[in-house]
Ligand SMILES: Nc1ncnc2c1ncn2[C@@H]1O[C@H](COP(=O)(O)OP(=O)(O)O)[C@@H](O)[C@H]1O
């Protein structure tokens with residue numbers, strides 16, 4: 391083993407915790423003489439800072455000690471374990487210790503040199519198996535340093551693994567949201583289409599029935615009976631179509647009148663970790679009073695979270711020095727003077743010119759989006775982020791949900807400061823007279839994308 | 840007695856015709872039909888209706904667009920409009936077949952004639 395490697399291990403440990411601390415070692419050993427010997431070896435081993443060595447003389451004592459240290463959050467770095475203790479013998483001793491101190495590497499110190507036992511111990515999670523009569527400072531030093539290094543790799547692996555699991559989970563969730571939103575959308579459109587196509591003829595028949603009912607003298611008794619049957623048929627058919635419209639809306643949006651500012655604040659709370667982690671400063675301007683919006687609160691919150699996370703990530707990767715980068719969130723409202731038309735959506739509830747709209751604006755100081763990619767970002771799975779970081783679903787989910795609300799989403803690159811601006815337009819409800827007077831005179835353009 | 844003037848704007852020809860026949864049949868109304876949404880405003884300016892029955896789903900302009908045009912025309916801004924919609928569910932309508940969607944009142948399609956007349960009269964009286 392090259393001593394150079396050992397030195398680098400030593401140094402790397404020293405670099406980690408800036409006030410250099412010695413290792414904390416727990417020696418579980420019932421024999422006083424053996425313990426003294428181990429402690430001397432450790433002293434002579436050549437650690438940069440002398441380790442602090444504690445002793446437990448029985449398994450019970452060891453477990454109490456480990457639990458207390460665990461509670462205080464300090465903990466041991468390494469455990470040296472004698473397998474034969476007064477209250478425990480053999481392999482189980484290791485199992486008990488491993489259970490009491492999950493992430494602390496254990497090195498077995500043994501009175502005999504039993505190969506099978508050694509292999510068995512390593513399988514059970516011991517880092518090393520050292521016969522006591524071979525013990526030296528050098529051997530201990532090397533064994534401890536490698537145990538620590540392996541432990542570090544193992545923890546890193548498990549952290550990576552955790553992140554992978556999380557990413558997979560996020561991806562699945564986003565996919566579900568997308569499927570859900572698309573299903574709702576197409577079911578809603580189908581119901582609307584059928585309702586329109588079938589109800590116009592029904593309405594004509596209804597007018598005919600009503601006409602003949604007023605002129606019973608001209609149609610006779612049989613005629614009157616037929617008119618009654620026709621009336622029943624119309625009523626039934628109408629009820630069935632209405633049921634279909636009901637169904638298409640049943641598991642769809644739960645629309646309620648809400649204050650958008652409350653939803654914005656909720657979403658901000660949900661992304662606060664991202665905000666802190668990326669050293670972002672939230673710059674919030676929420677207009678009050680503000681008209682109500684008719685929304686499914688949870689869904690709109692999801693949209694805002696998606697957009698905020700994108701904005702934060704965009705600034706994170708832009709690497710603009712160390713200063714705090716502002717995430718600009720604003721709400722305002724006004725009267726629409728122009729709007730893009732989605733010809734597929736011909737509901738009464740959609741946004742129109744002259745409507746009052748409530749707007750949420752999210753602006754970042756990231757790199758923006760190249761003009762030729764501006765429309766592509768709404769495609770499912772379009773992402774420019776590395777695997778594991780981007781799912782490419784955030785924007786398409788956002789657009790789907792806003793479409794379901796008959797609202798409008800607009801993205802544009804802006805200058806001074808450069809960045810991306812995303813605006814969501816939702817129809818305004820419950821405008822008070824005071825709000826109408828307060829309406830900004832400059833109308834809202836929402837058609838330039 | 841002066842007959843009330845009703846303008847029906849709906850692209851469905853058989854439906855508008857049968858509505859017109861019914862409304863005129865009871866003697867209280869003078870009815871004009873316009874089947875093209877693009878000609879809706881011109882028809883209204885010419886006919887000077889007391890009330891407009893306006894379909895929502897139409898080709899070219901939909902009911903909402905037509906309504907917005909009327910609202911911004913000083914000559915028509917005050918003419919009461921009754922929206923007519925096919926897209927209603929059982930849970931939305933009361934016994935009078937009138938739906939409120941957001942801040943707008945609409946009558947359902949199909950609607951029984953007496954309910955239609957009731958809705959028209961209420962709207963004319965400023966009750967709806
Ligand atoms: N605020 C933003 N600034 C720059 N690019 C953005 C921004 N928001 C979205 N994008 C671009 O749009 C792509 C798609 O976004 P999205 O659908 O949320 O998926 P994801 O964020 O998982 O990549 C991103 O990969 C990125 O290229």
Ligand SMILES: [Mg+2]
Pocket residue numbers: 696699700782783784785
């Ligand atoms: Mg995203």
